[in-house]
Amino acid sequence: MKKIVYPMLLSAVLLTACKKEENKIQEPMTDPPVENSNEVQQNTVEDVVAVPKFQYAEADQFAQEYSKFVNDFKTATANNDSEALKTLGPKLNEYQKRGVELAKRVPQDEAVAFQDFLNRLESYIK
Template sequence: MKKIVYPMLLSAVLLTACSKKEENKIQEPMTDPPVESVNNAPQTTAEDVATVPSFKYAEADQFAQEYSKFVSEFKTATANNDKEALKTLGPKLNEYQKRGVELAKRVPQDEAVAFQDFLNKLESYIK
């Protein structure tokens, strides 16, 4: 009986001792933490908006041309703080965003990633 009890007690003591070492281990702070800065954000220009990729899917290509033109008008109105233009462009912005989401679902698989990247790029110009 002693042959069974003593090894079990010894293994239990060893297991608890090992697990306590891991629990009490102090985590050291990062020596070089990553820093995010808004100042390093890439600046967008009207020329970037003007470069529109062409898509094989005709509806996506037409939408890309229209939406790119709209975004450049929206950026111009925002930069000039033209409140009248922003009143008319605001509802159109929501319409274009909805159309873009719906169209992204219908774009063929081989162009879906490029189309989504294009939409994301234009969205970043708006913000």
């Protein structure tokens, strides 16, 4: 007898609980969150890498230019700016080639630091 009564009682409780949930009317939120429409949300990218100072003047100038370019490229990528990416895309290849050529000419005492700098910038682009 217990085997029949307990399952019946349990199923009756479940059925009434489900019915109450079906018939319940969902009311709108009384105090919905409000977004501030005055603030324009922009995707900005902070400076990628702190640019080290190099004794070799050409390497120092290239590091400054390339770092600025990578910041611009990341900003254009984050904002999905197709016009900017069209102009920056070919320049990326040019900067990469210049970096490889310049790495061969940098004095040996700065070569490791310069190569590390290039590798960090490359990792931010990918």
